């Protein structure tokens with residue numbers, strides 16, 4: 319009985335200590351959505367159970383090793399125990415109850431995170447190797463950065479143009495696989511609660527540049543969000559260079575091609591036009607309109623030495639109109 323009392327006290331003490339350590343080392347990023355609070359409640363309960371199980375095993379193990387080790391001159395066998403219905407019932411009922419309790423808690427939390435707000439903002443998400451693209455059907459805006467108003471639920475309708483990707487912003491906690499196929503549109507809802515900059519990362523291995531399939535998410539105050547909408551929908555620039563500039567942001571080009579000479583996944587566009595490029599087949603080429611056009615629509619045709627093929631999407635020829643491509647070329651031409 320004395321041993322049991324000591325062991326129970328040690329287990330309780332170690333459980334609280336372990337739980338305190340787990341809670342204070344910052345395992346989870348900031349809670350930036352309504353859904354994150356619900357999910358973190360589950361995490362907190364799990365941390366407590368994990369701490370208890372860790373302590374239960376460790377205390378029994380170490381206590382037995384230290385207190386019940388073989389004494390000097392004690393060469394006899396220990397007591398043989400064969401079966402104990404009481405013990406077996408206890409260690410079946412307790413884990414079973416725990417698992418049922420957690421499944422109940424999980425189902426409850428899942429239902430809470432899926433709650434529908436009729437006034438949610440609609441955004442269509444397209445994932446591809448390797449980019450994220452967002453379309454706001456209410457405003458006819460397409461962009462490569464997800465802009466969201468704070469404290470308003472967003473409903474993402476997501477689809478992929480090639481393989482399975484997964485939409486995940488750690489601060490919002492919720493995550494959803496994005497599947498190819500028009501009939502497999504997946505929905506994800508969340509309500510951002512903190513204004514700031516976040517990153518969506520692809521959480522499903524989807525090929526060579528999976529690790530770089532990140533793109534910015536900006537949570538804005540509702541007035542800033544409205545300003546952004548006005549700016550995007552208001553005055554469309556008339557000159558080709560400004561139109562090209564808008565197009566390269568919308569289509570995600572600048573994720574790989576820097577405008578300031580910085581190195582990237584693809585060649586920088588600064589001082590590109592008119593320069594001489596060495597290609598990976600040993601030939602050289604002068605960057606002119608024809609070369610740029612070919613590089614946009616036939617992305618694996620002329621790969622610059624030192625860069626990899628099959629990185630740039632091969633869909634721009636279908637995705638962009640001839641006019642849009644000419645605007646982009648005009649913009650690249652202007653970067654000196």
Ligand code: CUA
Nearest residue numbers: 483520524528
């Ligand atoms: Cu897309 Cu990983």
